Amino acid sequence: LTNLASVLYRNSSILCDQFWCDWENFCQGDGMAEADSSDDPMCYLLDASHNLAVSTLVDLNKGGSENPIIHFLKPLSSFLHFIASMCANSATVHSILDSEFLPDGLIANSMSVCAALAPLISS
Secondary structure (H helix, E strand, O other), X not given: OHHHHHHHHOOOHHHHHHHHXXXXXXXXXXXXXXXXXXXXXXXXXXXXXXXXXXXXXHHHHOOOOOOOHHHHHHHHHHHHHHHHHOOOOHHHHHHHHHOOOOOOOHHHHHHHHXXXXXXXXXX
C-alpha cells in the first residue's frame, strides 16, 4: 500500500501539504490507539509503515535473526519511498530530517542492506 500511496502522492504540493496538516492533527490525538473517522487513512498507513520500519531495524540490529538480508529491504525501502513521495518542497525534507521521526540508523542500515545485496544482484 505504501508504494501505491507513493505513486498517488508523487510529491504533489496540494496533496502533500494537506497530508502534513492531517498528520499534525493525527499526532495530536492518540494515533492508532484511538481511531477517528475524520483521520486521513494515509496517516494510519504512515504510522504502520513507520512501526514496521522500526521493528525491522530492531531485528536487523539484533543480527537479523535467521532471515536472509533481503528480508529487511522491503520494509525499509517502502518506508523511505513513502516519506520521499510526501515531500513536495525542501522545507519538508529538512523538517523530516531534523525531527525525531526517522528511526535512528534508518538510512545507514538501509544502505548497508543495499550494499550486502549488491554482489548478489551483480552476479
